Amino acid sequence: MASASDKKKPGRPSDTAKREAIIAAAGRRFFEEGFAGTAIEQVAADAGVSKVTIYNQFGDKRALFTAAVTSECEKMRGHFSLDSAPQGTMRERLIDIAKAMFAFLSRPEMIQFERRIAAETEHDPAVGQAFLEAGPWQMKAAFGAWLAQADAKGELAIADPMLAAEQFVSMTKGMGDLERRFGKVPSIEATEKRITCAVDAFLRAYAPA
Amino acid sequence: MASASDKKKPGRPSDTAKREAIIAAAGRRFFEEGFAGTAIEQVAADAGVSKVTIYNQFGDKRALFTAAVTSECEKMRGHFSLDSAPQGTMRERLIDIAKAMFAFLSRPEMIQFERRIAAETEHDPAVGQAFLEAGPWQMKAAFGAWLAQADAKGELAIADPMLAAEQFVSMTKGMGDLERRFGKVPSIEATEKRITCAVDAFLRAYAPA
DNA sequence: ACAATATTGAACGTTGCCGTTTAATTGAAC
DNA sequence: GTTCAATTAAACGGCAACGTTCAATATTGT
Numbered sequence: 192m193a194s195a196s197d198k199k200k201p202g203r204p205s206d207t208a209k210r211e212a213i214i215a216a217a218g219r220r221f222f223e224e225g226f227a228g229t230a231i232e233q234v235a236a237d238a239g240v241s242k243v244t245i246y247n248q249f250g251d252k253r254a255l256f257t258a259a260v261t262s263e264c265e266k267m268r269g270h271f272s273l274d275s276a277p278q279g280t281m282r283e284r285l286i287d288i289a290k291a292m293f294a295f296l297s298r299p300e301m302i303q304f305e306r307r308i309a310a311e312t313e314h315d316p317a318v319g320q321a322f323l324e325a326g327p328w329q330m331k332a333a334f335g336a337w338l339a340q341a342d343a344k345g346e347l348a349i350a351d352p353m354l355a356a357e358q359f360v361s362m363t364k365g366m367g368d369l370e371r372r373f374g375k376v377p378s379i380e381a382t383e384k385r386i387t388c389a390v391d392a393f394l395r396a397y398a399p400a
Numbered sequence: 401m402a403s404a405s406d407k408k409k410p411g412r413p414s415d416t417a418k419r420e421a422i423i424a425a426a427g428r429r430f431f432e433e434g435f436a437g438t439a440i441e442q443v444a445a446d447a448g449v450s451k452v453t454i455y456n457q458f459g460d461k462r463a464l465f466t467a468a469v470t471s472e473c474e475k476m477r478g479h480f481s482l483d484s485a486p487q488g489t490m491r492e493r494l495i496d497i498a499k500a501m502f503a504f505l506s507r508p509e510m511i512q513f514e515r516r517i518a519a520e521t522e523h524d525p526a527v528g529q530a531f532l533e534a535g536p537w538q539m540k541a542a543f544g545a546w547l548a549q550a551d552a553k554g555e556l557a558i559a560d561p562m563l564a565a566e567q568f569v570s571m572t573k574g575m576g577d578l579e580r581r582f583g584k585v586p587s588i589e590a591t592e593k594r595i596t597c598a599v600d601a602f603l604r605a606y607a608p609a
Numbered sequence: 610a611c612a613a614t615a616t617t618g619a620a621c622g623t624t625g626c627c628g629t630t631t632a633a634t635t636g637a638a639c
Numbered sequence: 640g641t642t643c644a645a646t647t648a649a650a651c652g653g654c655a656a657c658g659t660t661c662a663a664t665a666t667t668g669t
Contacts, residue, residue: 202644373528411614
């Protein structure tokens, strides 16, 4: 039986390459200039596309925005993995994980993206929800499971892994990402120190008996 | 000798009450709708003032924005104090402080303000800098001093109080303020548990020998 | 009273931008 | 080649908003 997707529409098909170019250009503009500050004609120019094509494919400025957001969220989904460095002592492994996390989270594009999503959440809560599900919550679940496994193996003594995961991530970030969000780039040394001290504090708090 | 401020300009003086009303209205609009999304005529209407008055007093839309930001930062400056509950055990005191901090930081106006400042920092780094100095950095210094005092009295064993202050604040916030920034309001119970567990972890990590 | 400045309401020019329309072209499928 | 739909450039209507100008009025110091 032929499914609905088998129905080949007659005529010229829409150019998917252009569609992707549009979404990419829209993301760049939206996450840099904001929603109200972005002109669709500028997006069209960036994508090398006519403005009418955008309206034909997305219909609306807000629809284009949500398309850009969901695209970015999909790119983010599962982008962070914990398979880095399963070797070494627990302290070394935690430091590696913390470094990878911090590096992933403090990329300029990520900071930019978070800023805009947060600002836009006020008018469209669904945007914030989508981001939370695609990013932070997935990361928390993955790392929480990792900690639960460490607890089961007796390498750590953690009663509530999900909460400990939050504490760990929060401590490694410290005020670092906050400062970044407000324009100050922390030095390498400060970041290193922050991470190692956070790991040490975490280990003192959750060392097995 | 007469200073420059003694020079009284002839003619009608500018109405300071109106000026404050303008700044207040501008803050409300800017921090709710964003810079690009705010219409000066709307600000004028909110403040019960003519649009020309705004341009006479501030000259520019961006100047009005920075005036609103600095005003808000001044209101924030020193608004948070640590004199709450100097009684009780260390655990009780820390819990009280953490609750006060979290309550202060997760007020809707504060979340809104942070969102907009972060978004605007991209185009005007001075805005982010001003916010950091008026808010987070002052708070960190105050609480760091508090921890150093506790260390001196032997109630805690903290080598680097400033860094420990970051860790404490970060843990008590956990993902709470992040979720708030993206639209999810955490439940009272979750917040309470997060705070007490953070305090306990902090005490395990920094208990005196 | 007078001079000097503030404030106001209204209107204006300009710009930017959303969303639509039109006519013409291009490209794929049959 | 025909047919159907996507794409394009250009132009338009309309709207919102910035910033300015102007004449009239209000408010203060001398």
